[in-house]
Amino acid sequence: MFGNLFEEDFSFISNNHCEKGKKSKPRDSEPPAPRDFTNLSGIKNQGGTCYLNSLLQTLLFTPEFREALFSLGPEELGSLDNSSKPDAKVRIIPLQLQRLFAQLLLLDQQAASTTDLTESFGWNSHEEMRQHDVQELNRILFSALESSLVGTSGHDLINRLYHGIVVNQIVCKECKNISERQEDFLDLTVAVKGVAGLEEALWNMYVEEEYFENENLYRCGACDKLVEASKSAKLRKLPPFLTISLLRFNFDFEKCERYKETSCYTFPIQINLRPFCEQTEMDDSEYMYELFSVIIHKGGCYGGHYHVYIRDVDELGNWQLKALGDTENAKVVENPLVVLKGILSEEESKQIPVDQLGQKLLEKKGVSWNKKYRKEYGALRKYLQNHPHIFQFSPDENKVGLKEKHKIPFKSDSQGQDLQSPPRKNDVQWNSEKKPTRLRDSSAGCHWFDLNDSKVQPIKEKDIEKQFQGKESAYMLFYRKSQLKRPPEARGNPRYQIPEHLLNEMNAANTELQKKRAECDSANNGVDLHLHLSSCYKFHNGALHPSLTWKESVVDLTIDRRKTLGDLRQSVFQMLESWEGDMILSIAKPLPAGLHLYQILDGDELTLDGIGLADGADVFVWNGKEVGGTKVMTGPDHAPVVVNVLRLAEYNEGGRGQHFTESQHVFSCSTKLGDLRRALAPLGGIILKNGSGPDKEAKNWEVFHEEDMKETVKSVGLTDGCSVLILDSHDQSENNLCPGNLTAFTYDISWLQVKNYCRTEEEEKHVKITATIETVRRLIVQGYNTANDSCLRPISGNGKLLSPVPEDYTVKEAELKMGSLLGLCRGKAPTSTQLFLYFIVGSDQNGSPEMEIVVEETASVKEVSLGAFKSFCPAWVRSAAPGELCLRPVHHFKSH
Numbered sequence: 029m030f031g032n033l034f035e036e037d038f039s040f041i042s043n044n045h046c047e048k049g050k051k052s053k054p055r056d057s058e059p060p061a062p063r064d065f066t067n068l069s070g071i072k073n074q075g076g077t078c079y080l081n082s083l084l085q086t087l088l089f090t091p092e093f094r095e096a097l098f099s100l101g102p103e104e105l106g107s108l109d110n111s112s113k114p115d116a117k118v119r120i121i122p123l124q125l126q127r128l129f130a131q132l133l134l135l136d137q138q139a140a141s142t143t144d145l146t147e148s149f150g151w152n153s154h155e156e157m158r159q160h161d162v163q164e165l166n167r168i169l170f171s172a173l174e175s176s177l178v179g180t181s182g183h184d185l186i187n188r189l190y191h192g193i194v195v196n197q198i199v200c201k202e203c204k205n206i207s208e209r210q211e212d213f214l215d216l217t218v219a220v221k222g223v224a225g226l227e228e229a230l231w232n233m234y235v236e237e238e239y240f241e242n243e244n245l246y247r248c249g250a251c252d253k254l255v256e257a258s259k260s261a262k263l264r265k266l267p268p269f270l271t272i273s274l275l276r277f278n279f280d281f282e283k284c285e286r287y288k289e290t291s292c293y294t295f296p297i298q299i300n301l302r303p304f305c306e307q308t309e310m311d312d313s314e315y316m317y318e319l320f321s322v323i324i325h326k327g328g329c330y331g332g333h334y335h336v337y338i339r340d341v342d343e344l345g346n347w348q349l350k351a352l353g354d355t356e357n358a359k360v361v362e363n364p365l366v367v368l369k370g371i372l373s374e375e376e377s378k379q380i381p382v383d384q385l386g387q388k389l390l391e392k393k394g395v396s397w398n399k400k401y402r403k404e405y406g407a408l409r410k411y412l413q414n415h416p417h418i419f420q421f422s423p424d425e426n427k428v429g430l431k432e433k434h435k436i437p438f439k440s441d442s443q444g445q446d447l448q449s450p451p452r453k454n455d456v457q458w459n460s461e462k463k464p465t466r467l468r469d470s471s472a473g474c475h476w477f478d479l480n481d482s483k484v485q486p487i488k489e490k491d492i493e494k495q496f497q498g499k500e501s502a503y504m505l506f507y508r509k510s511q512l513k514r515p516p517e518a519r520g521n522p523r524y525q526i527p528e529h530l531l532n533e534m535n536a537a538n539t540e541l542q543k544k545r546a547e548c549d550s551a552n553n554g555v556d557l558h559l560h561l562s563s564c565y566k567f568h569n570g571a572l573h574p575s576l577t578w579k580e581s582v583v584d585l586t587i588d589r590r591k592t593l594g595d596l597r598q599s600v601f602q603m604l605e606s607w608e609g610d611m612i613l614s615i616a617k618p619l620p621a622g623l624h625l626y627q628i629l630d631g632d633e634l635t636l637d638g639i640g641l642a643d644g645a646d647v648f649v650w651n652g653k654e655v656g657g658t659k660v661m662t663g664p665d666h667a668p669v670v671v672n673v674l675r676l677a678e679y680n681e682g683g684r685g686q687h688f689t690e691s692q693h694v695f696s697c698s699t700k701l702g703d704l705r706r707a708l709a710p711l712g713g714i715i716l717k718n719g720s721g722p723d724k725e726a727k728n729w730e731v732f733h734e735e736d737m738k739e740t741v742k743s744v745g746l747t748d749g750c751s752v753l754i755l756d757s758h759d760q761s762e763n764n765l766c767p768g769n770l771t772a773f774t775y776d777i778s779w780l781q782v783k784n785y786c787r788t789e790e791e792e793k794h795v796k797i798t799a800t801i802e803t804v805r806r807l808i809v810q811g812y813n814t815a816n817d818s819c820l821r822p823i824s825g826n827g828k829l830l831s832p833v834p835e836d837y838t839v840k841e842a843e844l845k846m847g848s849l850l851g852l853c854r855g856k857a858p859t860s861t862q863l864f865l866y867f868i869v870g871s872d873q874n875g876s877p878e879m880e881i882v883v884e885e886t887a888s889v890k891e892v893s894l895g896a897f898k899s900f901c902p903a904w905v906r907s908a909a910p911g912e913l914c915l916r917p918v919h920h921f922k923s924h
Contacts, residue, residue: 059544060137068345069132070139070482078481080142082336083166084128085479086321086506089338090269091514094129095525096185097122102529104180120148121176126530133344133522134534136541139482163215163273163504170214190214193265194234195306198246199258205250210264215271221278222417224365225294226505234261234304262306268512270301270317272505277329286329291414292365292497295319295505297489313511321506324495334503335480337492341508342518347475347486363496364401364411367393369418372430379422379429382409553590555636555643559583559600560616560623562650567658570668570694571622572648593639594632600649612652614662615645620748621668621694625660628652667697669741672751673708674718688753695741702737708754716753717746729753785829785853819857823849831864832857858882867896 063069071081087093106118108127124145131140149172174186197208218229238259240246246257276289302308302315320339325332340347371388372380380388386408390396397408405411412419412428420431474489495502518524523531564581565572574581583603587596597611613629625648629639641647654660674688695704705715716729736744746752819832822844833842833850834857844850858864863883868876881899883892 058548059541060139062136062545063138064484065348066345066477066484066486068340068477068479068484069135069137070479070484071132072139072141073481074142074146077142077146078334079165080146081481082323082334082479083169084142084145085132085336085338086323088129088132089321089340090189090506090508091342091518092268092512093185093189096182096189097126097129098525098527098530100126100177100180100182101527104182119176119180121145121172122182124148125173126527127533130526130530130534131537133526134531134538136538163217166215166271166273166504186214189269190267190271191265192216192263192267192270194261195264196261197259198240199260200246200248200251201256201258203248203250203255205248207249214267215273217273217275220274220276220289220291220293223293224418226272227294227296227299230301230304234263236260263301263304264306266301266305266315266509268509270507272507274503274505276325276501276503288327288329288499290498290501292363293502294496295502297492298510299507316510317507318510319492319505320508321504322492322495322502323504323506324500325503326500328499335478337487337495338477338479340475340477342514342524343475343520344522345475345477345484345486347477349486349488363493364397364405365415365418368412369430372419372428375429377429379420379427381427382412385428550588553588553637554586555589555641555645557585557587557596557641558644558646559585559603560646560648561604562648562655565623565648566656567660569621570696571619571624572616572655572660573622587636589637589641589643590635592632593629593634593636596629596636596641597632604649607649610651612650614648614650614652615641616648617646619668620670623648624667625662626664626667628662661696665698665742668694669697669746669750670694670748671704671741671746672749674751674753676753676755695746697740697742699741700737701732701739701741701744704741705732705737708752714755716755717744718751718753785851817856818852818854821851821853823851829853834858834860836860856882861885865892869900 071084073081100122104119105123105126106116108118108120108123110116111118111120128140128142128145131137170186170190174183177183177185192213194211194213195208196211197206199206218226218233220229223229223232240255240257240259245254246259247253248255248257274293277286278289279286297319299317299319300312300315301317302312305315318339320341322337324335324337326335327333367389368385371385371392386397393400401411402408412421418431419428421428476487476489476491478485478487478491492502494500526534560572560582564575566575567573585599585603587599593613597613600611600613601607614625615627615629616623616625623646629641629647631639650660671693673691673693675691676688693708695707701715705713709715715732717732718729732744819835821832822830824830829851832853832855833844861884863885865881865883866878867881868878870876879896879900881892881896883895887895
């Protein structure tokens with residue numbers, strides 16, 4: 029319908045964002061929120077439609093407009109139910125507007141939707157997202173509505189309420205002939221730039237006269253010649269509702285760009301329009317108007333947000349301001365324009381130095397300009413320069429004063445008397461240099477609300493002053509005649525004058541809303557509980573386990589979280605008709621070991637929400653003592669913990685590396701570590717903890733010392749999945765001497781196995797020796813009671829003895845890994861200046877035994893040959909001449 033009337037795109041997105049719901053289900057499935065404490069409904073923003081919302085709320089709170097709209101029945105407008113029928117005469121725009129108004133008045137929802145209305149306009153989704161100008165929309169909406177009402181009793185609805193007439197006259201100074209042109213208006217557009225307020229703007233438009241004189245003469249139609257003349261405009265007909273659009277947006281021809289005028293522009297709550305009218309002889313009440321709506325624009329000329337201040341004429345809303353406490357008496361920052369004008373008007377001299385003006389401000393207000401106003405308004409001199417229509421500087425710009433008041437003569441009345449100023453009884457001050465009409469402090473009869481899309485909140489009338497200037501300021505003003513009185517039955521009655529079919533529709537809609545809210549409330553407050561029946565469980569290995577399948581052992585129950593524990597107990601009794609004896613409900617939690625019981629639910633008068641019963645909770649139903657004849661310990665201190673127990677596997681000569689055996693055991697959190705050791709190592713042993721799961725690196729192991737044996741599983745930090753390493757021993761003596769393999773455990777969590785090659789017994793036993801890394805060999809020698817002429821030699825995976833480890837090496841320097849197998853052998857380990865060599869006799873590498881020799885690095889090949897010869901030959905052979913000997917390298921091993 030609107031075509032391309034809104035070419036300029038204010039691509040602004042409203043600040044009102046949809047809140048994210050806590051539920052995973054879509055918000056569309058939830059009913060709209062009810063009205064808040066104001067009992068007024070907002071309007072949803074479709075995406076940049078705040079301009080439309082502000083205008084619609086203004087029309088809604090124009091009682092005469094909405095009642096005239098409601099007076100049009102289905103016999104004139106048709107029915108929306110027939111809108112799809114091709115032959116039906118349905119006036120969709122007024123019908124959708126009626127329905128929207130009825131929803132805003134009666135439907136219990138926080139915000140109404142304008143989707144159906146905008147679709148009746150013919151807007152597509154792209155147009156809905158565009159930001160339009162509210163002043164232009166006002167005219168277009170009236171035009172669209174007027175076109176829709178042609179042929180009905182409401183055809184003149186817009187003209188009746190908003191139509192006015194302006195007459196432009198040119199008076200010939202010679203023949204007194206009057207040439208006039210009449211203009212109709214639905215709203216008045218007034219200037220903002222260079223004007224102090226609305227009254228001055230109206231004065232300039234409808235009181236001041238333009239003169240044709242000197243070289244600029246007027247050709248009079250009656251005189252048929254160029255003559256001096258005067259041109260003026262007057263309001264010939266005043267509408268019941270006066271709409272005023274403020275020209276906040278201007279064009280800077282120097283910068284070739286638009287800008288928003290943010291200077292101070294005052295407007296009164298009550299205004300007398302007599303001085304601006306053609307006919308002035310009527311009673312004062314005919315000219316008095318009261319402000320009832322202010323549409324506000326926040327932002328710049330290329331984008332912004334609209335909201336509206338509205339006076340609730342019929343007192344439909346609940347106007348209750350929140351307690352302000354001591355802030356009521358707090359100082360309100362005064363308008364600096366008013367303060368400076370007041371100071372300058374008291375001066376006898378026409379102008380005073382700017383510095384002196386700042387000093388007088390300090391003396392009068394007790395605070396300097398910089399401290400009170402500079403942050404918001406800038407420097408004093410710059411502020412004065414930005415208001416040239418009020419302040420006048422001396423030529424050198426060192427002094428400032430108020431501009432001289434303009435004396436504008438009125439045209440004579442029919443008796444020839446000059447009207448120098450409006451009658452004092454009007455109590456309206458018209459000169460722009462004087463203060464605007466003061467706003468009322470009393471709340472009686474002036475209930476104002478700020479309607480900002482979906483949000484509605486009460487405000488004070490004096491809050492309107494905040495919209496005189498700035499980036500957020502008044503953009504459209506709506507006045508109503510003071511003569512328009514509302515009937516007593518309309519006060520506080522939103523159903524007043526609404527047709528019966530809309531009342532029935534809203535009643536049905538409210539009933540459906542209540543039903544949906546109840547269902548949604550029940551769904552949102554419902555908790556799903558899993559009831560575990562003790563008759564279907566058995567207790568073993570430290571936890572509860574179902575005797576049957578999980579599905580057969582659990583009963584699901586949904587209940588309102590606002591109900592009491594007593595209600596829950598009663599519901600369970602009803603489900604389990606065969607239950608006998610006491611019924612105890614306990615919070616249960618599935619753990620790796622099985623189901624464990626925590627606190628008992630107690631206090632039947634408490635709500636389920638109050639006791640913290642969460643959605644999806646597991647509840648165990650039992651007698652509170654035993655399950656299947658077994659006593660069950662409850663609470664977090666008795667929670668079962670699954671521990672992964674590792675043991676060293678027997679060393680296999682043909683294997684590679686060290687292996688572990690693993691098994692899982694369950695212990696209570698309260699189990700003493702000593703009891704755990706007795707259970708896992710009856711003959712004693714060392715326990716190591718690994719908190720890194722499957723990682724068995726040495727750095728991750730921690731030893732439990734003897735003093736730790738009094739601690740509990742919980743206190744030492746053993747949790748589900750933790751691993752412990754058990755190093756068993758047949759005797760708890762650290763110095764027990766046994767042949768066979770020896771496990772050496774060091775304080776930095778490294779451990780080694782040592783096989784004793786210094787003994788000949790076939791029986792082999794494991795012996796634990798606690799030692800530091802540096803003293804491993806010494807302790808092993810002492811433990812085996814072996815002579816000092818021994819050394820430690822790593823054993824490879826295939827059982828071969830490798831080069832001895834030098835005694836001055838640490839385990840780390842020797843690159844021995846955790847679990848490495850060492851052999852305790854006779855003989856000294858080579859020093860740092862010696863070499864450990866393997867050799868064989870003869871040329872058959874596979875058939876000849878491999879032999880060993882230690883030589884100095886500086887030894888010659890001949891000396892090495894002789895040493896090798898002597899090491900394997902008998903003494904009687906060595907006494908003979910060695911004969912022809914040579915060395916051929918087979919393997920070469922340098923000492924570590």
